[in-house]
Amino acid sequence: MTTLSSRQQQIFKFIRDFWVDKGYPPSIRDIAGGCGVSSTSVVDYNLNVLERKGYIRRHPDVSRGIELLDRPVRTSSRLVPIIGQIAAGGPLPVPAADAWDAVASAETLEVTSELVGEKQDVYALRVKGLSMVDALINDGDIVLMQHTSVVENGEMAAVWLKVEKEATLKRVYREPGRIRLQPANSQMQPIYVAPDNVDIQGKVIAVIRRLA
Amino acid sequence: MTTLSSRQQQIFKFIRDFWVDKGYPPSIRDIAGGCGVSSTSVVDYNLNVLERKGYIRRHPDVSRGIELLDRPVRTSSRLVPIIGQIAAGGPLPVPAADAWDAVASAETLEVTSELVGEKQDVYALRVKGLSMVDALINDGDIVLMQHTSVVENGEMAAVWLKVEKEATLKRVYREPGRIRLQPANSQMQPIYVAPDNVDIQGKVIAVIRRLA
DNA sequence: GTCATAATAGAACACATGTTCAGAACAGGC
């Protein structure tokens, strides 16, 4: 995101304010009046800048056709079940069939859709122990996971190493004849494992650390 | 709420879908076209019925001035302003007086009250660079902060070291004649600084890392 | 200084859009 001039910030704020307040987008003249500008062309000019910088989307010839790309109004929160703990030594909890129904789970975490989006099969694990500091994950952190057995190259995944009987969170890269597991901390070295030794349990969507 | 005729249900559903799809309310002619009606007055008529029955609110003489009263009832989430970046080298952004009002800020983060609770003066910073890996914080992470100049022993705080001209996130312990700054990563050694060298900018409430 | 670019003002224009009206089809109650 590029920086905005004070006028552009003012206009952007006004649009969101207006939207939250009234429930529909402002017209150009609403903005002009609300921001103390005398000309509609000034607003038009700055709206084009805002669109070019990716803050809004405009729809030509549409009254009040201003779309906020960072939509605060429409988002809502979702309940995600915390189905267990993840530790280096122990096996990863396997999400039960009914676990997606958050109310059926004992513990839940409420997250905004800004984090989980529309993804399905999302669950959470509480990290136990210090075995994942190399993934910049601390004891007590909560890891948001999406249940899947396929991950794209470079995605952070929960990996079960069968031989070592060890769970770990690493970025997964498929390489010829082997799989490279790259710690999130780029200062640390990757480890290489045989493809039939890894079991992808899901991919990591987010990490949340609560301190106070 | 009274029952709706099929046409009214159709229109109500169309408004909703249009809104979700496009990001702004439909015009009367949008509705007419989308519902297979040839006349705008039919839509006008049914919109009045919908308003009388409490489903929407109309704003006279305002283009697309249709407000859905149906809004998601009780959002337990809050908007937190992202007021800037935090990097080891640079100074910490100081929250402006109006920054608390999330709608007044350019960028915002939506978080559930599970994270921020009822705390006031909460803002967020985007972490730039790898200087805080010792606090288990990665490049791109978002740090939720509460503005305060006093922290309890052991709380994680944003600290500005005046002499070193450096910003850092550490647990703060007051000791006789000095202050101990303990990295979150307990495997790392603490550093000791003179009390008049530290400037507490606020305490860390949470860390959020979005990956996918 | 010159030149370019950003930002603003003001007004005119074109059309998108809400409003209104006369009328008609349709249903149900009497």
Next chain:
DNA sequence: GCCTGTTCTGAACATGTGTTCTATTATGAC
């Protein structure tokens, strides 16, 4: 039948609103 209310049509009207044009004032680079 007649009446009343609901729903729809089609069109004309008034205005809300995006667009565009020229001109003016910074501000900075050269």
